[in-house]
Amino acid sequence: xxxxxxxxxxxxxxxxxxxxxxxxxxxxxxxxxxxxxxxxxxxxxxxxxxxxxxxxxxxxxxxxxxxxxxxxxxxxxxxxxxxxxxxxxxxxxxxxxxxxxxxxxxxxxxxxxxxxxxxxxxxxxxxxxxxxxxxxxxxxxxxxxxxxxxxxxxxxxxxxxxxxxxxxxxxxxxxxxxxxxxxxxxxxxxxxxxxxxxxxxxxxxxxxxxxxxxxxxxxxxxxxxxxxxxxxxxxxxxxxxxxxxxxxxxxxxxxxxxxxxxxxxxxxxxxxxxxxxxxxxxxxxxxxxxxxxxxxxxxxxxxxxxxxxxxxxxxxxxxxx
Amino acid sequence: xxxxxxxxxxxxxxxxxxxxxxxxxxxxxxxxxxxxxxxxxxxxxxxxxxxxxxxxxxxxxxxxxxxxxxxxxxxxxxxxxxxxxxxxxxxxxxxxxxxxxxxxxxxxxxxxxxxxxxxxxxxxxxxxxxxxxxxxxxxxxxxxxxxxxxxxxxxxxxxxxxxxxxxxxxxxxxxxxxxxxxxxxxxxxxxxxxxxxxxxxxxxxxxxxxxxxxxxxxxxxxxxxxxxxxxxxxxxxxxxxxxxxxxxxxxxxxxxxxxxxxxxxxxxxxxxxxxxxxxxxxxxxxxxxxxxxxxxxxxxxxxxxxxxxxxxxxxxxxxxxxxxxxxxxxxxxxxxxxxxxxxxxxxxxxxxxxxxxxxxxxxxxxxxxxxxxxxxxxxxxxxxxxxxxxxxxxxxxxxxxxxxxxxxxxxxxxxxxxxxxx
Numbered sequence: 001x002x003x004x005x006x007x008x009x010x011x012x013x014x015x016x017x018x019x020x021x022x023x024x025x026x027x028x029x030x031x032x033x034x035x036x037x038x039x040x041x042x043x044x045x046x047x048x049x050x051x052x053x054x055x056x057x058x059x060x061x062x063x064x065x066x067x068x069x070x071x072x073x074x075x076x077x078x079x080x081x082x083x084x085x086x087x088x089x090x091x092x093x094x095x096x097x098x099x100x101x102x103x104x105x106x107x108x109x110x111x112x113x114x115x116x117x118x119x120x121x122x123x124x125x126x127x128x129x130x131x132x133x134x135x136x137x138x139x140x141x142x143x144x145x146x147x148x149x150x151x152x153x154x155x156x157x158x159x160x161x162x163x164x165x166x167x168x169x170x171x172x173x174x175x176x177x178x179x180x181x182x183x184x185x186x187x188x189x190x191x192x193x194x195x196x197x198x199x200x201x202x203x204x205x206x207x208x209x210x211x212x213x214x215x216x217x218x219x220x221x222x223x224x225x226x227x228x229x230x231x232x233x234x235x236x237x238x239x240x241x242x243x244x245x246x247x248x249x250x251x252x253x254x255x256x257x258x259x260x261x262x263x264x265x266x267x268x269x270x271x272x273x274x275x276x277x278x279x280x281x282x283x284x285x286x287x288x289x290x291x292x293x294x295x296x297x298x299x300x301x302x303x304x305x306x307x308x309x310x311x312x313x314x315x316x317x318x319x320x321x
Numbered sequence: 322x323x324x325x326x327x328x329x330x331x332x333x334x335x336x337x338x339x340x341x342x343x344x345x346x347x348x349x350x351x352x353x354x355x356x357x358x359x360x361x362x363x364x365x366x367x368x369x370x371x372x373x374x375x376x377x378x379x380x381x382x383x384x385x386x387x388x389x390x391x392x393x394x395x396x397x398x399x400x401x402x403x404x405x406x407x408x409x410x411x412x413x414x415x416x417x418x419x420x421x422x423x424x425x426x427x428x429x430x431x432x433x434x435x436x437x438x439x440x441x442x443x444x445x446x447x448x449x450x451x452x453x454x455x456x457x458x459x460x461x462x463x464x465x466x467x468x469x470x471x472x473x474x475x476x477x478x479x480x481x482x483x484x485x486x487x488x489x490x491x492x493x494x495x496x497x498x499x500x501x502x503x504x505x506x507x508x509x510x511x512x513x514x515x516x517x518x519x520x521x522x523x524x525x526x527x528x529x530x531x532x533x534x535x536x537x538x539x540x541x542x543x544x545x546x547x548x549x550x551x552x553x554x555x556x557x558x559x560x561x562x563x564x565x566x567x568x569x570x571x572x573x574x575x576x577x578x579x580x581x582x583x584x585x586x587x588x589x590x591x592x593x594x595x596x597x598x599x600x601x602x603x604x605x606x607x608x609x610x611x612x613x614x615x616x617x618x619x620x621x622x623x624x625x626x627x628x629x630x631x632x633x634x635x636x637x638x639x640x641x642x643x644x645x646x647x648x649x650x651x652x653x654x655x656x657x658x659x660x661x662x663x664x665x666x667x668x669x670x671x672x673x674x675x676x677x678x679x680x681x682x683x684x685x686x687x688x689x690x691x692x693x694x695x696x697x698x699x700x701x702x703x704x705x706x707x708x709x710x711x712x713x714x715x716x717x718x719x720x721x722x723x724x725x726x727x728x729x730x731x732x733x734x735x736x737x738x739x740x741x742x743x
Binding site: 178181183187194195197262 | 376378397398399402408410414415416417418419423427428429430432436437438440
C-alpha cells in the first residue's frame with residue numbers, strides 16, 4: 001500500500017509534467033519560466049487551502065465555508081486598512097488569521113459540541129459568513145486605490161524569481177508535512193479518520209480534534225483572506241465565490257479519501273497543482289470558458305474512478321492458482 | 322499450577338441495567354495476579370457488558386471496582402488504559418490504513434525531545450516486541466494486509482506497549498487455525514509469566530480447560546459459579562452456563578434421512594474456490610468447516626447469488642437452479658445469514674420490528690401501503706418463536722446483544738418461506 005500511494009503521487013506528478021509539455025507544444029509561451037512561475041503564483045492559494053481542507057477531510061468531515069471565511073476575513077481587514085492605513089501589514093495578516101480561526105472554531109464547536117452534522121454546519125456558515133460581508137461592507141467594494149501602499153507591497157515581493165505567494169505556499173507545505181507525519185496530533189488525525197470507534201478506545205478526544213481541525217482550516221482561510229485581497233487589490237462581496245469546490249476537488253484529485261484517514265500532503269499538493277495547471281492551461285490553448293468547466297469536472301470524476309478502481313483491485317485473492 | 326494469591330482486580334456487586342433488561346446483577350468478580358481467568362456464559366449472559374465496564378465504555382449503575390485494593394472509577398477508555406487495563410476486542414479496534422508499528426503505538430507515539438514523532442525508535446521497538454512474540458510481521462505492513470491471528474498479535478503488542486497489567490481477550494481464538502491458536506497460547510502463557518493477569522473469554526470449553534487457571538460463569542447477568550479450573554470439568558461448566566443438564570441441551574433425535582434438497586456440483590470460481598461438491602438433505606444441518614479465507618463465505622455467497630460462479634451446477638429440489646441475484650434466492654426460499662450481521666444482515670438504526678419485517682414488506686402491504694397491524698402481529702409471533710429478548714418493539718436493532726441480533730436476522734429470514742438457511 002505504501003508503494004501504491006507513492007506510485008499514485010508519482011502518476012500525478014507525471015501527468016502534470018506531461019500536461020505542461022503538451023500545452024507547451026500548443027503554446028510555447030506557456031512554458032517560459034516567467035509564465036510557469038505565474039501558474040505557481042496563481043495556484044498558491046489553492047495549495048494552501050487544499051492542505052488545510054485535507055486536515056478536515058482526514059477526519060471524515062468537510063469544510064464548505066472556507067471560501068466565505070476567506071472573503072469575510074479579507075473584507076474585514078480591507079475595511080480596517082482604509083480607516084487605519086498606517087498600521088503595519090503584519091498586523092493585518094495576523095488579524096486576518098485570527099478572524100479566520102475564530103470563524104473556524106465556530107464551525108468546530110457547532111459540529112463537536114452542538115452535534116450539528118458537518119455538512120449542515122458548514123453549508124450554513126457558508127451562507128452566514130458570505131451574508132456578513134454584505135452586512136459589514138454595505139455591499140460596497142474596497143478598490144485598489146483605497147488600500148495603503150504597504151498593504152499591497154508585500155505580495156509583489158519576489159525571491160529567486162518566485163513570488164511571495166508561492167513562498168508562503170511552500171512554507172505551509174513544510175509545516176503541514178511535519179504536522180501530519182511527525183507529530184502525535186497529525187497521526188491521531190489519521191487514526192480518528194480511519195476508525196473513529198477504535199480511536200475512542202485509545203483515548204483520542206474526538207471533539208477536541210474536530211474543533212482543532214476546523215480551527216486550522218479557518219486559520220488558513222483567514223491567511224488566504226489577506227493573500228487574496230492583496231493579490232487582486234480588491235475586496236468585494238463576490239470574491240472567491242464557489243472556490244470551496246475547487247479546493248475540495250484538489251483534495252480528491254490528490255487522493256485524499258472522503259471516507260477519512262487516507263491521503264498524503266504530497267498527493268494533496270500535486271492535486272492542487274494539477275487543478276491549477278488545468279485552470280491556467282485551458283485558456284492558454286484557447287478553449288472556451290464552457291469547456292473549461294466541463295473538462296475540470298471530467299478530470300475530477302476520472303480521479304475518483306481511478307481511486308475506487310485501485311481500491312477494488314486490492315480485494316484479497318483467496319486462492320492463487 | 323501455582324497461583325499467586327494477590328488480588329489484582331476486584332469487582333464488587335456490579336450491576337448494569339439497560340432499558341428493560343438487567344445486563345448485570347450483583348456481579349462479584351475477582352482477578353488474581355499471574356492468573357488466566359476464564360469468563361464464561363452463553364450469548365447475552367453479560368460478558369461483553371462486563372468487559373465494556375472494565376474498558377470504561379459503560380458505567381456500572383451499582384457496585385464498585387477495586388484495583389490493587391484501591392477503589393477506582395473508570396470513567397472513560399483513557400482512564401482504563403492508564404490503570405493498565407487493555408482489551409483485545411472482538412470488534413475491530415485497529416486502524417486498517419495505518420502500519421503495524423503505528424497501530425501498536427497509536428495514542429502513545431514515542432516522541433523526540435523536540436516533540437516530533439520518533440519513527441526510528443518506534444520501528445526498533447516494534448521489531449523487538451514482535452520478535453519477542455516470535456511473530457513474522459513487518460513493522461511497516463498495513464493492518465488491512467494482515468491475517469486475523471496477526472492482528473491479534475499486533476493488539477497484544479499494543480497492550481504490552483501500554484504496560485497493561487490486565488489484558489482482556491474477548492474470543493481471541495474465534496477465527497484462528499489450530500496452529501495459530503497454539504501460538505496464541507504460548508503468547509498468553511508468556512504474558513502470565515510477566516506477572517500479567519488475563520481475562521479470557523471463549524466459547525470453546527476445551528481451550529478454557531487447557532489454558533485457564535480460574536473461571537467465572539455468568540448466566541442472565543448473574544454469577545453462577547466461580548472457582549479454580551482444576552476443581553471443575555466440562556460437563557459442570559456446560560451445566561452452569563446453560564442452567565440445565567447437558568443431555569437436555571442437545572437432545573439426540575432420531576433422524577429420518579430425507580430427500581436431497583440441494584445439490585452442488587463442481588462449483589468453480591477463479592481464484593476463490595474450485596471442485597465444490599456437496600449435497601444437502603431436507604431437515605439436515607450441514608456444517609461447513611474451514612478457516613477464515615478458505616472460501617467458506619465465498620461459496621455461500623455464490624449460492625445465494627451475491628457473487629457469480631464461473632462453472633458448475635446447482636440443483637435445488639430436483640430442478641436446475643438459476644440464481645442471478647439474492648432476490649431469486651429468497652424467492653426459492655434460500656436465506657443467507659451473514660457472518661457480518663451488523664453490516665449485511667440488518668439495519669442497526671431501524672427498530673427490531675422493522676428489521677424482522679423488512680424482507681416481507683411486499684406481503685404485508687396492500688396497494689403499496691404497509692399494513693402496520695399485520696406487521697406487528699407478525700413480528701411478535703416470531704419473537705416468541707425464537708425467544709428474542711426485546712424490551713419494546715421500536716427498540717433499535719443495534720442496541721440488542723449479539724445473540725439477539727442474530728435471532729432478529731433469522732426472524733427476518735424465517736418468513737420468507739424459508740427452506741434453506743446458511
